[in-house]
Amino acid sequence: MTEQIQPVRGMNDVLPAEMAAWHAIETGARELLSGYGYQEIRVPVVERTELFKRAIGEHTDVVEKEMYTFVDQGGESLTLRPEGTAGVMRALISNGMLRGQRHKLWCAGPMFRHERPQKGRYRQFHQISVEAVGYVGPDVDIELIALCARLWRKLGLQRVRLEINSLGTAEARRAYRERLVEYLNAHHDQLDADSRRRLQGNPLRVLDSKNPEMRALIDGAPLLTEHLDPESHEHFQGVCTALEGLGIPFRVNPRLVRGLDYYSRTVFEWITDALGAQDAVCSGGRYDGLIAQLGGESTPGIGFAMGIERLVALLTQGGPCAAPSTADVYIVVSGPRASSFGLGLIERLRDELPGRRFELNLGGGNFKAQFRRADRSGAALAVIVGDDELQRGVAALKPLRRESGQSESPLSALAAAIESALAVAAAQT
Ligand code: HAM
Numbered sequence: 001m002t003e004q005i006q007p008v009r010g011m012n013d014v015l016p017a018e019m020a021a022w023h024a025i026e027t028g029a030r031e032l033l034s035g036y037g038y039q040e041i042r043v044p045v046v047e048r049t050e051l052f053k054r055a056i057g058e059h060t061d062v063v064e065k066e067m068y069t070f071v072d073q074g075g076e077s078l079t080l081r082p083e084g085t086a087g088v089m090r091a092l093i094s095n096g097m098l099r100g101q102r103h104k105l106w107c108a109g110p111m112f113r114h115e116r117p118q119k120g121r122y123r124q125f126h127q128i129s130v131e132a133v134g135y136v137g138p139d140v141d142i143e144l145i146a147l148c149a150r151l152w153r154k155l156g157l158q159r160v161r162l163e164i165n166s167l168g169t170a171e172a173r174r175a176y177r178e179r180l181v182e183y184l185n186a187h188h189d190q191l192d193a194d195s196r197r198r199l200q201g202n203p204l205r206v207l208d209s210k211n212p213e214m215r216a217l218i219d220g221a222p223l224l225t226e227h228l229d230p231e232s233h234e235h236f237q238g239v240c241t242a243l244e245g246l247g248i249p250f251r252v253n254p255r256l257v258r259g260l261d262y263y264s265r266t267v268f269e270w271i272t273d274a275l276g277a278q279d280a281v282c283s284g285g286r287y288d289g290l291i292a293q294l295g296g297e298s299t300p301g302i303g304f305a306m307g308i309e310r311l312v313a314l315l316t317q318g319g320p321c322a323a324p325s326t327a328d329v330y331i332v333v334s335g336p337r338a339s340s341f342g343l344g345l346i347e348r349l350r351d352e353l354p355g356r357r358f359e360l361n362l363g364g365g366n367f368k369a370q371f372r373r374a375d376r377s378g379a380a381l382a383v384i385v386g387d388d389e390l391q392r393g394v395a396a397l398k399p400l401r402r403e404s405g406q407s408e409s410p411l412s413a414l415a416a417a418i419e420s421a422l423a424v425a426a427a428q429t
Pocket of ligand 1: 121285
């Protein structure tokens, strides 16, 4: 036998059986975002490598180790997007959409990071990324967090909790960084290899270490929240007070630094204890300096992205979502004449009842096999056309989800008969 081609490690197929959960999240988010005034934007999956280097930061894990970067036939260095924010900001600049205007945008699609794959961490994964540009906050910070909380309620997700922090302005962070470097250098012998590397390029990321042996050292490090500039402090207090007012529980986590360099002031993460190590289902924050850093006119921004695979895992923990039906009406055909007649009949019904989903039994089979397929389709009603019915100019209608009898309708009035049988079936469920 010819050798099979294996999928790429860390890149998954999403199978039809998993789609109900994906659709619940995607549709739930889309409806909610529209209700909050957010509009969809779509940007390319491939961008110039320079964009991500400048936006995310040269000394981040994403840029240093995880990007899918290649040189194209024209000799240009391009990268598969590892996240959505940089591309959306680039699009606002490229299309001249800033000019003092404000934008509420969302963008969904695949992202690529060459991380070590494990449960909840993949090399191709999907995000819904939400961005509010031109708003100084803190009101918009709070509204975005409230939007997330509402989405979790809508999806029935309970085991998610909110952690927030403030990273202050770039200047405050620079001053803090010096103090942190001093502290870490004084304890250099206790740092693991990863932290020593981070200390060189990005010392704040040492605080993000997951190594339990680093815990005590990190707990003793100076706190960024204690070195905030007065405006950032006030901004952060505003966020905390308003969240309390809205009844959204949160925990201030002074060690929350995020893995991308563009953040300033508010940062937040929605964490779950139900998925193991990969516990962030949604993360984001304010990026007031990013647009200027990318060559646009200085404009504040804030946003977040949710990881759809992780939300799907949460949503399906109690078992898969009920398989959705693929048809409202299943047409059972028996006899050679009826089979070819069925093809014309179903097209006519699709014209007459455009809102309904029809499935015609394809590939023959006896009655029993056809009814088994009808049942699996999830249809509420079977329409049966045999040679005998054809001769009499009728079709039989049989409800599939309850034990009630069969009826007949003249073929000329079949569409109306189907509608009323479906209405009766819907009223009974
Ligand atoms: P991020 O924290 O890198 O932020 O990713 C956001 C979310 O994407 C995470 O909370 C997680 O749910 C999911 N995620 C990240 N990496 C993976 C992976 N390898 N496999 C599966 N899921 C993953 C950003 O990407 C920012 N652009 C968010 C943002 C938008 N900030 C402001 N606006």
